[in-house]
Amino acid sequence: MLAGLAKMTHSLSPMSLSLAGIDWAGHLAFAPGKRLELFSLGLEQMQQLWQNALPRPTDAPQAPAAKPDRRFADPAWQQWPFNVTSQAFLNTETWWKSATQNLPGVSKHHEDVVSFMARQGVDMLSPGNYPLTNPVVLQKTMETGGANLQQGMLNFLDDLGRTSQGLPPAGTEDYVVGKNIAATPGKVVYRNRLIELIQYSPTTDKVQPEPVLIVPAWIMKYYILDLSAHNSLIKYMVSQGHTVFCISWKNPGVDEATLCMDDYLALGVEAALDAINAIVPKQKVHAAGYCLGGTLLSIANAAMARDGQDRLASMTLFTAQTDFTEPGQLALFIDDSQLAMLEAQMRETGYLQAGQMVGAFQLLNSYDMLWSRMVSEYLLGERGKMIDLMAWNADATRMPALMHAQYLRRLFLNNDLAGGRYPVRGKPVVMADVRTPIFCVATYTDHVAPWRSVYKLHYMTPAELTFVLTKGGHNAGIVSEPGRKNRHYQILKREVGGQYLSHEDWLQQAPREEGSWWPTWSNWLKERSSGPAVTPPTLGSKDYPVLMDAPGEYVLEK
Template sequence: MVSRQSHDQAEQLDASARAAWARIWSSISPESQFLAWMDWIRHLALSPGKQEQLRQLAQKQWEQLFREWSQELAASAQQSLQTAQPAPTPAYTDRRFSDPAWDRWPFNLLRQTYQAQQQWWQSATEGVAGVEPHHQKLIAFGVEQWLNMLSPSNFAWTNPLVWDKTLAEHGDNFSRGLTNWQQDMQAQFAGEPPVGAQDFVVGKDVAATPGKVVLRNELVELIQYAPTTKQVHPEPVLIVPAWIMKYYILDLSEHNSLIKYLVDQGHTVFCLSWKNPVAQDHAFGMDDYIRLGWKASLDAVNAIVPGQKIHATGYCLGGTLLAIAAAAMARDGDDRLASLTFFAAQTDFSEPGDLSLFIDESQVSLLEAQMADEGYLRANQMEVAFQMLRSADLLWAPMVSKYLLGERLPLSDLMAWNADATRMPATMHSQYLRRMYLNNDLSQNRYPVQGRIVSLSQVNLPIFCVGTVSDHVAPWRSVYKLHYLVPSEITFVLTTGGHNAGIVSEPGHPRRKYQIHTRAAGTAPILVDDWQAQAASHQGSWWLAWAEWLKTRSGANVKPPQMGAAKQGYPPVGPAPGQYVLVK
């Protein structure tokens, strides 16, 4: 029999080996990728019908491309390249090729060839009988990354916009591009924020809404914002942001700060600011985030605004935590909440979206080994994952703009915030990945809080829930599944934009629109496609609808509460935005 000491030594050796392997592969499991490719190749080899379909598609595409090439060559033989009239081409929705310059020969042929490749590989990676669904998604995603990298828009000699810019400026664009590249590399190796971030100083240009830190513990600071109206709604608003990001996504510049908007609407607003963890914080788990984050903040708000129920709001991962906490409160008979609001927050992870591509047993095991070695998940790992989800827009297009065209677009407040990333402690992140993404415990009534199971079916509070059309992190159809888990009244909003830009959707923002519909408490939910077909459409910002929703669930206005409650143990300990948000 193997001794306990020998067993522990073997586990420690394995963990060290996996941690080293994770560093070599940038925490992307090669085993997971290999298994997916082998699954696809072997099943494709056993599908002669699928192979024949792909052969016929390739033949059809090459015949069509050859006809178009012949027509272009014939036209170019009669006219100069500058005056040649390209053959009629369909409208292209891919922004990389939407400029009219791509209609010129030979760039239109490059575009057509590339998009034919996209179509062929999409057909090749879909519909292969027997391939495990997760493997199929991994293969499609991997092919997409290679195609995005090899796009003709990414190379100076195949991009007409770069040609035109180079001829017009006699190559000065490349000189500026080299300078841009040097600046970016210097910032990256020095661990500095990207060029332009210096224009958005936390506490001055962003996260500048006046307030006081009224609670600080080993995990969170709680900020109470100063009133701007003579009277306020009696029920305070408590916001739980995700700890995967700095809280000030909700308090950007003065014109697009959701927190300032709420304060100006007469709400007493509190917001959590999570600590950016270090190696010593590795043992913080989900129960700690509920106890030290949610419960401690709830107690503080109750002390500062006594006798009033609270409008609780959660964003992204903070919304998932709020749902868990609300279920625990319902389980324990705690009725301190007036309502719940969720922004792009998932509670059912059966269809979690593109992030699930990076989450399987092999991948999580590798991450756990690396986090055990370092104590946390590094911020740049999440940044790379998010970039890969939209690599054409977030990775390659900016590189073309900065390094080939020599155009560095000014950083926006949202982009500067996005670069101000955070870490995640090892224990919490492991629990989150396993309990949510791998096991889907919350929706299956298996999630424990302080050792006891919670169920969302016990939550019976009015809910306002927001999903965004282009969300790659929390797809709106996944967010909608909350309808199947709670019996409450749910007002669901689907707004244009993505996971961040759809939430930062201030009144006056151009081209914003949303759909909204309320499901009455105790009634059966409608199917998601039926909801989309029936929900009323509105132009503008959903913030207005939420403000009205909160107003109708609030009492008559009263005088603003004091800042903090020193006698109850919550004196102001410093001005907003506090200390934790400044920790890199």
């Protein structure tokens, strides 16, 4: 029954939303001071709007113009009556933000949920979303005789047809996995029911002694780190003389429904390390994990430290959280009621549908990923240019029911890893046991893994920790190749057992560097090399023979 309800509500729990609404409305009813504050704010906004709507004498002194909201930055929005409608919308947005925040007695989670839902409702009513109230659309319609609306309808029908047939968005056909994305030469040298392990072909005469293992997130395909030739992190690292291996996760279906987090450790990270140790014997491994892959790698490293295994030369984390007390906006969709509904739905299908996570991310950034796109493509009739990063983002994957439920409950909901309660093969692990040097990258505008949350790793382990904060978001901050304009980062190293700095102090003390952080990471790995460069290892080995060319089979699964 719960699974049926999930289908009707797109997996949003009405009970969770209702509880949040009751918590907020109930406390607002008994907060006369807050209601008076909102009443006064409303009157002030109405007065200001009325004054701005009245015509002014041409010789009257003009107040300095404030920087317009980016949603209404076009000069056409400054003309009457559109200046009034846009300001009324911004006033409404401000009023609801004030109404749903800082209300005494409301739990933080309920406050965030109510504020989020209010923002979604207000965003939907923006005058920019409708042709008769958007001056840019009206102007384009007059200039083209309505051709923009005709083309917009064709775009809408094309998107509708693609969605009904399960096809990717328009323009993704220009990016073919194995041809112009995920095309760095290499071989699949190992395969089990969960992963393929890719070993990339060397391009230098000598390589660093220690190989690099990349553990991507299983929520998306691995090739976010191997996009086009000019912005592939994997290709770059190979060109810098590193022997690079990368896990390619299987796109799970019903047969993988019972795989759990321990399976992702054993069949994923640990199996990959076994293969690498056979192909590059007697060498430790520099392991790097991206997003959820970084969290999994952290757990694996803590388990190895607990069990006395010394297999890693270093650990690198890209936008990966180990403490989930402030996990970002995804926490809006995670509470007991929400997870119960999600688990019921996954038990019925065996996995989490790929589109569900994509839809959640769209809601978290609704203006950029939903409304602005609809206005551009359906009202202005202008198809946005598809880029490799967008094509990758449309290539979503499923997640096994049991593993995903464990991940959400143990990490997001209960924060077991930070609390020393996370079990690996029945025994808890703690990050305090980790002693390998760490290179940790966070991004300024990450709404999935906020940098202040990623920064909490500082108080979870005494290991040497080099923390990098780079310009960009969760994906664009990582895909930050050398030569890209307007890139910069801050970096500061904490020695083993060094004194803890708050994130505010770190932000003040960490020096700023211009350009990409990629060369810094490559050099950081080389500085922790055990010796001079060596002849590249063979592709595969006797026990791990080459199975096929990269990118393999699993990345192509739909």
